Amino acid sequence: MAASLSEGVPETEDRKRPQFGNRFLSDPARVFHHNAWDNVKWSEEQAAAAERKVQENSSQLVCPEKQADYEVNAHKYWDDFYKVHENGFFKDRHWLFTEFPELAPSHDHLVNLHLEKQKNEVSKPRSSEDGPGLAAEQHKRPCTSHGCETRVPPVEEPVTQKLTHLEICADDFPGSSATYRILEVGCGVGNTVFPILQTNNNPDLFVYCCDFSATAIELVKTNSEYDPSRCFAFVHDLCDEDQSYPMPKDSLDVIVLIFVLSAIVPDKMQKAISKLSRLLKPGGVMLLRDYGRYDMAQLRFKKDELDTLFTAAGLEKVQNVVDRRLQVNRGKQLTMYRVWIQCKYSKPLVPSASQHVPTPHTT
Numbered sequence: 269m270a271a272s273l274s275e276g277v278p279e280t281e282d283r284k285r286p287q288f289g290n291r292f293l294s295d296p297a298r299v300f301h302h303n304a305w306d307n308v309k310w311s312e313e314q315a316a317a318a319e320r321k322v323q324e325n326s327s328q329l330v331c332p333e334k335q336a337d338y339e340v341n342a343h344k345y346w347d348d349f350y351k352v353h354e355n356g357f358f359k360d361r362h363w364l365f366t367e368f369p370e371l372a373p374s375h376d377h378l379v380n381l382h383l384e385k386q387k388n389e390v391s392k393p394r395s396s397e398d399g400p401g402l403a404a405e406q407h408k409r410p411c412t413s414h415g416c417e418t419r420v421p422p423v424e425e426p427v428t429q430k431l432t433h434l435e436i437c438a439d440d441f442p443g444s445s446a447t448y449r450i451l452e453v454g455c456g457v458g459n460t461v462f463p464i465l466q467t468n469n470n471p472d473l474f475v476y477c478c479d480f481s482a483t484a485i486e487l488v489k490t491n492s493e494y495d496p497s498r499c500f501a502f503v504h505d506l507c508d509e510d511q512s513y514p515m516p517k518d519s520l521d522v523i524v525l526i527f528v529l530s531a532i533v534p535d536k537m538q539k540a541i542s543k544l545s546r547l548l549k550p551g552g553v554m555l556l557r558d559y560g561r562y563d564m565a566q567l568r569f570k571k572d573e574l575d576t577l578f579t580a581a582g583l584e585k586v587q588n589v590v591d592r593r594l595q596v597n598r599g600k601q602l603t604m605y606r607v608w609i610q611c612k613y614s615k616p617l618v619p620s621a622s623q624h625v626p627t628p629h630t631t
């Protein structure tokens with residue numbers, strides 16, 4: 269039987285994977301007809317139950333010694349995890365290109381950014397709680413990643429703008445000859461990076477990826493798809509204030525954070541994001557997808573917390589949406605409520621006078 273209109277999943281223009289936020293459950297009796305439903309409304313009882321669960325979990329804290337051990341030795345715990353699971357745990361993030369067209373080939377992200385901002389000026393910010401989901405809105409966009417009539421004013425080539433102040437030499441860093449540079453932080457074994465390299469055949473693309481687990485980075489580098497002429501993988505702890513990134517500031521088009529920020533301690537997040545923000549070119553974007561508040565009844569990110577983090581790092585909101593999904597195991601007739609948060613924040617073309625992002629000597 270054909271699905272009803274409200275269950276219809278619009279396909280993207282290139283008829284690939286549909287974006288999140290497009291399949292709505294209007295008739296509860298149909299819950300087991302699909303694997304997942306978007307923008308699921310939570311009842312008050314359900315929200316209260318999640319809150320109670322969080323309180324319950326928080327009432328039994330691990331002892332301070334163990335907390336310190338988890339923080340100081342976090343990279344070792346992740347190393348152990350990857351020694352056991354190798355490439356087998358996380359799935360390739362193939363939804364990346366529908367949710368984040370900035371990662372797809374021939375994407376002119378400055379054009380898209382300009383249009384998304386124009387749209388935000390005339391409509392209130394989207395969220396799955398206040399109207400149609402993010403993807404439904406995006407399908408109405410007049411522009412595709414492959415071309416658009418509206419152009420933003422030309423900007424001075426940003427990479428060459430401020431190189432005199434850099435410690436990293438402008439033409440002597442990995443990927444220096446590329447014109448489109450993407451960095452993934454907390455890349456694990458490459459479930460985001462390899463799909464990008466496979467899908468994005470732009471000859472001017474260079475992809476950096478880092479993780480604080482040396483085992484994970486070793487697995488990336490020994491992957492048969494790792495090509496050092498297109499990619500540079502390195503061990504890096506994003507919470508380590510003294511460690512430099514191997515590229516100059518104002519040099520990256522896109523920074524990707526997929527399920528990584530939630531893995532670090534909250535009081536280190538701001539410095540980590542501000543440091544990353546400095547690496548972005550003006551007009552560059554930071555993309556995040558992570559666990560939202562009450563996902564699996566745990567206390568994770570709220571929309572406003574992430575907004576504060578990114579705006580304090582001098583970035584401007586393009587998107588900040590909560591994706592409440594109902595995942596269904598049709599075989600076992602089980603339902604599972606998940607909450608994700610997805611953000612896009614861009615670096616202003618002209619630095620805002622009200623934002624002061626301190627500039628350290630190294631990036």
Ligand SMILES: C[S@@+](CC[C@H](N)C(=O)[O-])C[C@H]1O[C@@H](n2cnc3c(N)ncnc32)[C@H](O)[C@@H]1O
Pocket residue numbers: 342346358359361453454455456457458459460478479480481484504505506507525526527528531532
């Ligand atoms: C949930 S996994 C996600 C991996 C990958 N982004 C993906 O989507 O498959 C989180 C990753 O973040 C890394 N990570 C956690 N804290 C980190 C830190 N402080 N610096 C760098 N990487 C970190 C972990 O080693 C792990 O590989």
